[in-house]
Amino acid sequence: MYKKILFGLMFCLFLIVLNTFGQAVNNPTANPEAVITDGNVRFTVLTARLIRMEYSENTHFEDKASLAFINRNLPVPPFKTKKSGKWLEVKTDSLTLRYLRDSGPFEKKNLQITFLLNDKKQVWYPDMVDTANLKGTTRTVDGFEGTTRYWDGKKLELEQGLISKDGWSLVDDSDRLLFDGNQDWDWVTERNTGNNQDWYFFGYGHAYKDALADFTKVAGKIPLPPRYAFGYWWSRYWIYADREMKELVSTLRSYDIPVDVMIMDMDWHETYGLTSNNPEKTPFNGMLGWTGYTWNKNLFPQPDKFLNWTASEKLKTALNLHPADGIAPMEDNYQPMVEALDGDTTKEGWIEYQLSDKRWAKAYFEYMLRPKEKLGNDFWWIDWQQWQESKHMKGLSNTFWLNYVFFTDMEKQYPEKRPLLFHRWGGLGNHRYQVGFSGDAVISWESLAFQPYFTATASNVGYGYWSHDIGGHIDKDKELAKDGELYLRWIQFGTLSPIFRTHASKSDVAERRFWKYPEYFPMMRDAVQFRYALVPYLYTAARLAYDTGISICRPMYYDYPDSEKAYSSDQQYMLGDKLLVAPIVSAADKQTRLATQTVWLPEGQWYEWSTGALLEGGQEIRRRFSFEEIPLYVKVGSIIPMYPKVSNLQDQPNEIVFSLVPGGTDDIRFYEDNGDGQGYKKSAFAWTRVKSEKTASGIRLTIFPTEGVYQDKPEKRAYTLNLLNSLPVEKVLVNGQSLSDDAFPYNAMRLTQVIHTGNFSLDEKVIIEVEYQTGMLEQQEWVNGKAGLFRRLEQLGEQLRLASAKNDWGATIPNPILNLISTPTYMEYNPEKAISLLKEMDNGLPQLQQWLTTMPQISEEKAIELVNYLQFDAVITEKEEQTLQKDIR
Template identity: 55%
Template sequence: MPVQSRLIFLLTLLIMAIQPVLAEQNKPSTAVVQEGSARFTLLTDRLIRMEFDSQQHFEDRQSMTFVNRQQAVPDYQVSRDEQWLQISTQYIKLRYRRHSSEFTADNLAIELMVDGRPVKWHPGKKDTANLLGTTRTVDGFKGRVNVHNGEQLELEQGILSRDGWHLVDDSDNLMFDEANWVSDHNKDQQDWYFFGYAHQYKDALRDYTRIAGKIPLPPRYAFGYWWSRYWVYSDGEIRDLVDTVEQYDIPMDVLIVDMDWHNTYGLTSNQPKPTPFKGMLGWTGYSWNKAVFPEPERFLQWTEDKQLKVALNLHPADGIAPMEDHYQDMLNALDDPVIKDDWLAYRMSDKNWSEAFFEQILRPLEKQGVDFWWLDWQQWPTSKFVAGLNNTFWLNHTFFTDMQRTYPQRRPLLFHRWGGLGNHRYQVGFSGDAVISWDSLAFQPYFTSTAANVGYGYWSHDIGGHIVDDKAVASDGELYLRWIQFGALSPIFRTHSSKTDVAERRIWMYPQYFPAMRDAIKLRYSLAPYLYNAGYQAWQTGVSMIRPMYYDYPEQSQAYQSPAQYMLGDDMIVAPVTQKADPDSMLASQSVWLPSGQWFDISNGALLEGNREINGLFSIKQIPIYARAGAIIAQYPELDNLKSVPDKLLLTVFPGADGQMTLFEDDGMSNAYQQGGGAITRMESKRNKEGLSLHIFPVEGDYQGMPQQRSYRIRLPMSLVATQVKVNGKLLPKAQQSYDGKQLTQIIDIPVEDSRQDIHIDIDYPADWQAAVSALSGKAGYFDRLNMLGDKLKLMSARQDWGATIPDSILQVLDTATKINYHPNNLLDDIKTFDQGVAGLQDNIDGMPQISANEAKQLTAFLQQFQLTGETND
């Protein structure tokens, strides 16, 4: 490397080392109590660090996991008698035998209260009810079972436990030096972190991320749709693919180019050949394959013009091949190169090697237009050059911090595998090559939400699955649809597959399921402000956007027994369908536990009482989503991508209670959010005897590109038709009000207003509206099911007699939504007529002569499944 470049690199490291914030983080907390060779640090009133070092060489450097021990001093008391040291806070009491040796069950104990009962911890006590965290990969797993050896997938322990405490042993962890580089550790020291949070799970995660680093907010584009497929794509094929995506009106933000973007030196057949380091030829490469990308700069300029962010796949552990474009530059920059068969060995833990790798190998590609990197499988878990160093962790750290240094004006984004505690600082995770199966899909909601227990809130799965175990299953369009519906409501939405002709990932190749697939992708984009806001909250609080039910309901046993569902942000429960639909009804069953209170079934338009389990039935286009009663959900209008914040916002105000929301928005790319940058918009809704009032507060804050003016569309599901609407005291013209009869939703369009203006919206309904509105609950779902019934009846009658038709009494019921659209003011009368018609459906169907007795029996079974809430358990 040229001397000038090396000096710049070292100067950057020096600047980082002396930054005041980092200097503060390296200091020990002032809440320190030392007793001989033991040191206790009160990081919070429920989190205590316990060190024992016979030489009293206590460790103040940052560890790989814990990087910020400088915390506000909690209230605590210290007392000593001849035998015991006692440290007490409001929540925990620690006792340590003075003048004793390293920590054992005989000399150390901590007492705390858990769910009203005393609990005593001591060294060696087992955490028997740990709620687990995550693991490095699901490669080769069909659900939770490895298809190669039958072993169960084991998740690492997390920070949370139903026992009420958890101990992190950081004794063998490596340290960061002042330049944020790997350093050794004191092997003779005990270094423990005791979390005594009982069942205050959110508090535990908040404090964990304070000392282990916050969960960074990804760029806004990362919340969009990612296209990925393991395939030998050419420049032209990708252009054709994107053109087709646009023709089918599918929004997209990220383009992942898998391994075949680069040359595959020495690989002349499909037979795998090893590199000198026992990886596979074809996995690693850093030079464009000009046979498929003849002019990479023009390709990357085209992706930029298309507003697509691009990531390339890497396998760094295999080193640098001698035929790479910048091999000689890399060789020249190394002080002490390690060469095997002319290949430069991977040595990321060597600062000189790392410096050269980023500057000579990756920087030229980034300058061409590569936006971020996909770090794929590493051939060995731990470093061969630094004892105890986790290769995956270290790659994630070096890549992420290199982006921070090199591009300080934008947020880093990395796509990689889990490397252990502390890896939540480097989003986004790649979960690996799952087997394509219904079992794999069913496991992923649990796997994803449980990772929140270690702050790892941005898992990206191979949506659709990767490994083909059963060709019929791999080509199942219904499975792919349900996986897409889960993916649309997961942290990162990336479809993917292996090199195979059966696992098609182009959604337009599944005509039967395509509309529902596209609807799921568009739902993702519609919910982008809600999801992005949840990502910002994760940075603030340590609580990931997708989290288990027990975070909010820790003392309810059902919250621990509902692994197939999760909270999506603060106001939604999602229970993805993970099994095939019944072939006759085309409805799939999915159970969900609803906590106490009322919840709005979005897919069926029903307001449901909670504190029970519901067995719902869902058509292929329905996703089981339940909104908290009164919730206000911010949404975007239809978008092609998430490049900018639109000047129109959709607000869905759900029935059942008052509600509020605080929406965070910013430029989507800078790190200003970490210093208070961005803008906040607050909304509140209140219900009264006249109707509903909605208050949109003036926006607070600013950011580059912020809409200075904004219009709003207010959606009120399960709503009567408003008698009048006032905006800031003035009547809103009827032309700006409409009613969706199919969804039974009042729509109110608020014209463009200054975003810093107060907006008060008052919506009046007919007298006694609160009693009348309950008649609408679930009817939108019935309309959808009746369309399915109508299709069945038309097919059955047409088979018997080409002139046969369906009785008018049935047709009138089927077309109720259209009548409501034409005359919304007759809504309640039409609903009453509809209820009467539904009650007589069975008799009318039985009276159709062209339908056989067997077919009538099938329709009877179908009608019985119309009960939207299914069987319930109180």
Template identity: 45%
Template sequence: MALLELRGVLAGLALTASTALASPARAEIPAMRGEAAPAAIVQRGQVRFTVLTPGLIRMEWSPTGRFVDDPSQVFIDRNQPVPNFTTTTRNGELLIETAALRLTYALGSGRFASQNLHISSKKLAPAFSWRPGTAENGNLGGTARTVDRYSGAVHIDDGKRLDLGQGLISRDGWHVVDDTKSFLFDDDKQWQWVKKRNCAECQDLYFFGYGHEYGQALGDYAKVAGRQPMPPRFAFGYWWSRYWNYSDREMRDLVRQFERYGIPLDVMVIDMDWHRTDDLSWDPKYVKRDVFGESVGWTGYSWNRSLFPEPQRLLNWLRSRKLKTTLNLHPASGIPSSEESYPAFAKAMGVTGGAPVPFEAADKRFVKNWFDITLTPLAAQGVDFWWLDWQQWPESKLVPGLSNTWWLNYVFYTQMQRAGQDRALIYHRWGGLGNHRYQIGFSGDAVISWDSLAYQPYFTSTASNVLYGYWSHDIGGHMFADDTPESQRKIDPELYVRWMQFGAFSPILRTHSSKEAGLRKEPWRFSPEVFAALRQTIERRYEMAPYIYTASREAYDTGVSILRPLYYAWPDQPKAYAVEGQYMFGNDMLVAPVTQPMKDGSAIVSIWLPPGRWYDSNRGALIEGGRTISLDYGLDEVPLFIRAGAVLPTNPASVRKLQDSDDGKLVLRVFPGGRSTSRVYADAGNSEAYRNGEHAFTTIDSVRDTSQTAVIVHPRQGRYVGMADDRQITVELPAAAFPRQVKVNGTIYPRSDDAREGSWSYDGETLTARIVVPAQPADQRITAEVTFAPEPAGVDGLLYRMKRTAAAVAWLKDQWAPPTPLPDDVSLAGQIGQLIHYHPEQLALLIREFDARVAKLAAQVNESRAKPEVKAEFARRMRAITQSR
């Protein structure tokens, strides 16, 4: 296809983007609207049906004929556009039909039961027929409150498997949420609060019918149960956390080390030793008890001045380093007389005689005083958000049955929305359905083991089935099993690297560990090889941030989380359900983290590639899917496959703080194999105004094959406060042949070695053509066109052969005994990337010479005076390289 034809195709592709303009005013908190549109309601005596979407019907039975219009803990927005449906009454039977469902109910027959209520599918696959009591055998699971003391899915104390409960989707094609026992919200316009239902006998059910259109079910749930809120942009950076009694000086030294080694960092987590813990004891025989019989010592709100003599100055210093700070809270023990805020708090609550002020999160008076007197002053010092750790007792004592975890998550999140213009963010345990509205999840104290790492991809992806899309794990694991011998209580560097790699391709990247001297996870404490792999992993995370942030917006809009199972996209492929260690990360990345130790320098991973073509990022090759493959991965490699033809928006390598990354610079990586249309999202980064139209999208159309590429970056649509007027775009073409001509907006660009603006260059180490477009107004279109020299034989998979050969040569040098020099071909083969970088126009010749050298390297070394074991190992390495072709 000629470039002129490509331009015509791209120009005809649909452009969809937000054009909303917004003022810099503070965004309104999303309202909870419990009452549905009257036209959606069908009421007949003791029953009421509300058609919320074609695939979602609310079903209520009340003995008095009085129904609930208040928002519930789970369902907060029933005021949806009314879908088309019909209502018919015949022979005493009510029939409701939507485009997807057919519901029948025998009027006057009482409570919903298998004899009087039936729902069947219309034009859905698989077809289904449901009655109350029908077994749901294909439910795909949800998530759990915590993985405390679990090694993988197995608890180390009792051997029980972790129960993930039920998710919203099922292979059966339907799911029912029983909302009968959930609590309701009142109509207080200042701060809606919990209240009980009045009817204990009533039924309140929500039927989801969707076949295998899983995304439709999740989207319908998001409409009525609330959207997944976007975390602030900085939250997608690296979080440092360790359970350790850091001092002010130690914390400053730690940050300076990150800066010294050039490791990106955005969030500092300070665990509970920020406050005094004098009463804390891990032995139950010595634990003091508060007025409710709960352990004292974990709760605290007064700085430990021996560690932090002047906390305000430390927090100011952290902020000057552009770091966000969160503090750990265990709130269940209330406010004892030892707290600095106690006198004012006790007076406000009417407590006298020095008695502790008991904790009760469902008491609005307590909570308001808690924030006004104790927590808000700490936030004013520079605490950006709170880490809600263990909350001790499961339920409120004021409102029996109300989960403390669920309610505290609501209280803290909405208080942050009420208090200021920063985007609300908390970090907490999962409390149940509806808690997806209050990110981010803290999964708890996982046991350090390969089993735990292997389980976390499945655990994280399955949580998307309840829209809980932002799990934050203790990357590297939290604790050793109790029976771990002292000699083995140290970090396995390989396990830690692999866990970090999973963390980089998960919603939140946060390291953490228990208070044990041997659990030191600072990257610079490891060997050079491990340090390089850890730093590369963190840097890769920062480069991917625009892609991740765009996926976060899509999760907000659609209900489909960033990290999700393969069966969302391939519901009719049995393998999509069977490969629990793989997942989609956004729309275009398939990840299968390494979760087993290496053998002979690499780990062999079995990967199911779904139908279609995929770009293997480690090999630089296009692979046909619809099959299972086994590939080897070195310590610094991640099994990552990208949809053929995809365009991934990334940051320049210079970005070290995500709160600074929206400066108008963007790198677009255009992968081989076809055409695509994608969008890049941006907003102010830390404002609630993204909900109300303050954001922008840039649409990108591309076509790339072996002979040519065309990329169109459309004018940006939308506005937000602080948006850069200009943008500087760099287009990167991985696994590219040598360009014959590069043209941008009709101007032919020259080739350069330094990648200056208005030119293109070729990186021989990564086989990437790079086009640097000068900054220009973002409301102008950019069209980049590239024609390539004929793709040389052997370029497919060349990246893998280059990396493996360089590694083999480096290994051989370490084993080589002087004074005999290395064979010339060995030295040249080990630096093929640099040779290509010097003369990319000779790419075809250099590939032929390289492959010819590689084919004879083992024989040349075998003829040398190297030790027999060195010859044998080098031959093994080279055999793996030559067989990869």
């Protein structure tokens, strides 16, 4: 009780401080001990691998924050300065900078920096071209099909990133606008004029993660989104009414599809035209404009009651905004806003968009947006597609400034909430204002195939929360737009990406309701439910992104910088520290109904989650996947924290599941907080350490007492241990006490040993000791890949039943085949015979083709096809092998 009261008082104090200072917690003025000034130049040693370099013709050096770099007051790293003849030298543990004194602006002849790349000295100088930059991201993929814009063939260009294979990068901040440092609300201001240079040099070799950590030290952390943001976002551009939205949610729930966020596209509001066809500027239902702030009462008669309903259903809402057209005279609250701006309007009476003006911005939020927020709107989807630069301040990106103003307004006004924003990328520094809306991609396999690379590469500028239109937006090809297989594979990628939101244009064929694709619906639902199960793992990775600057979704070269395959395997990525994902991004073979994916597995032994196969790393593999299967890999021994089945993320379940593949050891921490609010920036959170070890007869899992306090932290919880790819266990002890047999059921179909504990205090250490039958631990290889085989045998049985029913009502399936298909059932009833049953199945499989041909309905050709369906490794043709060898060389 006292602990809760103390926490409440501390939390309130934190909110008061945060509300008072807002963005001012960052300090753009560097520690004087890190600064070396010499005439017209100033060097600031920010870290051992990051140096700020300034030249000013009037010696006016800038201490204000720029829009990208907001914090320069860092712990001063060890460095030495010396003046040797005409040269000034600054030396850290990693860099040596030399500048020819009194020689003017930086150029090749007067400035150089030496750094290490793979233990070899390299020299950088101004004007050196970064030919190996690994890129960052871009504002939008509007109209693009993969990397090509469909109407003019223009190629999509990504901006430069912060990391390069060359081991260095340079950010020129010279022309970037500044923040004025105002305590009320930090606002944009111009730089002093003159011949000035303001550069940031990153010299890190291939320590890419260190480069990103340094970047977020000076450019701000990657904010942790609220927990609900990691759930499913429903979105579709459609003319929905109140009743239809409620029916949609009811149907989602009836189909057991979890959902957390409802996005309401632009038809929630009235649209006002300003054209000769509409001289009276009255509401209309046509397409003469996008901007609007007044509820369409024909669709939502009582918005307050609708938003009360979403809150009661534990749904978060976001309303779509297109702010560019300004404020029409017919909008609600138009008159008080005009008065706040002293009557400043256009000749037609419209209030012109001017977010760069602080007075305008404050009035805009007070009169246009705050009323909707008070009704219950949780965050905003800003859909800015107009001019990129402000008409009122040269060089100010409208996209960046919208993101900054909306995010920090929410941060200031609602300290009990965690700011969330949904908008496009606005340039370096925009990582501080998540989540990204990637824009209107064309519905095609090419668009899907580009998104894994695009999402992972954005982490090179810290932009870790892209939200794509899962399923695609523009229905250029009507047949593809209604292709259930394409939508399924897009969903599977979306569930294993940072933000999962389905969407489509106002199209008559681009359907986004899963149940409208009955052939693929079960797999779609499974993918969504798996996403929710992974949330503890993803949320921990999101916290680590805040702490370290390493985004959830990142390229392979972060962990394997010295492997060439890490750079060329651009359709796969690491999702957090443990999971490797290589989404299916091409259609399945029409005959086999299996899709092929090539995956590069780094050194080590990897578990293929959907098939149960153990695969050796250090090689490129080529595998075939059914519609149920996703190429997802985890290293043997890894512990993955998960949820049991949940339907919503606003409540924290009173159980945690640890999934583990026997065969190794691991030691992790998983993260928790109350899911919302800004206390996570201080001390309102908790970590739980979990360690696995091999023992003589099995496995020991130790769950250490949880460290930390946060609002609504549970006092007790239960644990479930899932041993994946496991034979049945004989005995389980929890804190020395034996569990009854019904507390550790064996799932033979998935070859998973499930172990349930009772409830334990979070202050208590819990030790789960698992013991196998004598000799069984050494024979785990018998289950390798069998879980996937069991599923495909079950599907084979369905095909044979259909064939039998179609051709002869009295026909049946040969008993030897039924015996193969029933193997997991036999194992479930007789777990002690698991190995002998698996051996029996292995002995029978070579005869399957022969048994199939005894069925009059199955031809020799069909039998070969059915047997091939059970093969997971794809055959590589001679031509493909030559291509692979060429890539390796």
